[in-house]
Amino acid sequence: xxxxxxxxxxxxxxxxxxxxxxxxxxxxxxxxxxxxxxxxxxxxxxxxxxxxxxxxxxxxxxxxxxxxxxxxxxxxxxxxxxxxxxxxxxxxxxxxxxxxxxxxxxxxxxxxxxxxxxxxxxxxxxxxxxxxxxxxxxxxxxxxxxxxxxxxxxxxxxxxxxxxxxxxxxxxxxxxxxxxxxxxxxxxxxxxxxxxxxxxxxxxxxxxxxxxxxxxxxxxxxxxxxxxxxxxxxxxxxxxxxxxxxxxxxxxxxxxxxxxxxxxxxxxxxxxxxxxxx
Numbered sequence: 001x002x003x004x005x006x007x008x009x010x011x012x013x014x015x016x017x018x019x020x021x022x023x024x025x026x027x028x029x030x031x032x033x034x035x036x037x038x039x040x041x042x043x044x045x046x047x048x049x050x051x052x053x054x055x056x057x058x059x060x061x062x063x064x065x066x067x068x069x070x071x072x073x074x075x076x077x078x079x080x081x082x083x084x085x086x087x088x089x090x091x092x093x094x095x096x097x098x099x100x101x102x103x104x105x106x107x108x109x110x111x112x113x114x115x116x117x118x119x120x121x122x123x124x125x126x127x128x129x130x131x132x133x134x135x136x137x138x139x140x141x142x143x144x145x146x147x148x149x150x151x152x153x154x155x156x157x158x159x160x161x162x163x164x165x166x167x168x169x170x171x172x173x174x175x176x177x178x179x180x181x182x183x184x185x186x187x188x189x190x191x192x193x194x195x196x197x198x199x200x201x202x203x204x205x206x207x208x209x210x211x212x213x214x215x216x217x218x219x220x221x222x223x224x225x226x227x228x229x230x231x232x233x234x235x236x237x238x239x240x241x242x243x244x245x246x247x248x249x250x251x252x253x254x255x256x257x258x259x260x261x262x263x264x265x266x267x268x269x270x271x272x273x274x275x276x277x278x
Contacts, residue, residue, distance in 0.1 A: 051177050057083055226240070
């Protein structure tokens with residue numbers, strides 16, 4: 001991805017945040033519902049996809065509507081790995097070109113697929129025709145197969161999209177990944193049904209303490225609690241496990257600014273904004 005496109009993507013990060021919505025973690029599958037569905041048309045600005053919701057983009061989806069060679073109207077959508085080395089898209093390479101696979105529900109996503117650590121065309125339209133064999137022109141409820149690296153380990157996931165037949169309008173509906181490193185996931189697998197985030201929020205309380213700290217107090221049977229404090233830059237500044245129903249966020253070592261406290265359980269997650277002033 002060239003530098004100009006990277007800059008455009010960062011400028012668009014506020015809108016891209018629409019892809020980071022209510023999520024629930026059940027069993028080993030961490031599922032995120034994009035609610036409402038996110039639709040994007042070809043404006044030559046990349047949209048970031050943060051598959052594991054850690055405030056770092058893992059992939060970029062790009063669409064464009066342009067005149068090529070002064071004559072032909074070309075409309076296209078493609079997907080590319082972004083950020084961490086090891087991120088890749090499952091695709092095929094007929095005639096040396098990369099085409100992202102459009103999987104069906106229950107198709108397996110694992111190390112047996114052909115993983116491409118470069119941009120992949122999804123849809124392509126020239127003057128209202130589809131001259132090539134892209135997999136995503138005019139499809140509904142198909143799945144991107146995605147591989148990403150986190151902490152030096154490989155994880156597999158999917159994202160469900162529709163792409164219009166004209167090639168440059170797409171809609172993101174939801175996405176998920178298998179939280180056990182190296183373990184495959186079936187396209188469309190959302191895990192077992194858990195609590196929604198509204199129910200989780202009712203059970204988690206954030207209490208300001210007099211010693212420049214915040215007490216995260218859990219009331220209820222939520223399991224596998226993990227607290228992550230994230231700066232507005234996207235940097236993770238601290239993490240820790242919830243023990244005996246509580247966790248203390250120490251703000252004394254933090255610089256002044258706004259931080260997000262994300263508390264994730266097997267049943268769902270909740271996020272609270274925190275302001276540090278010194």
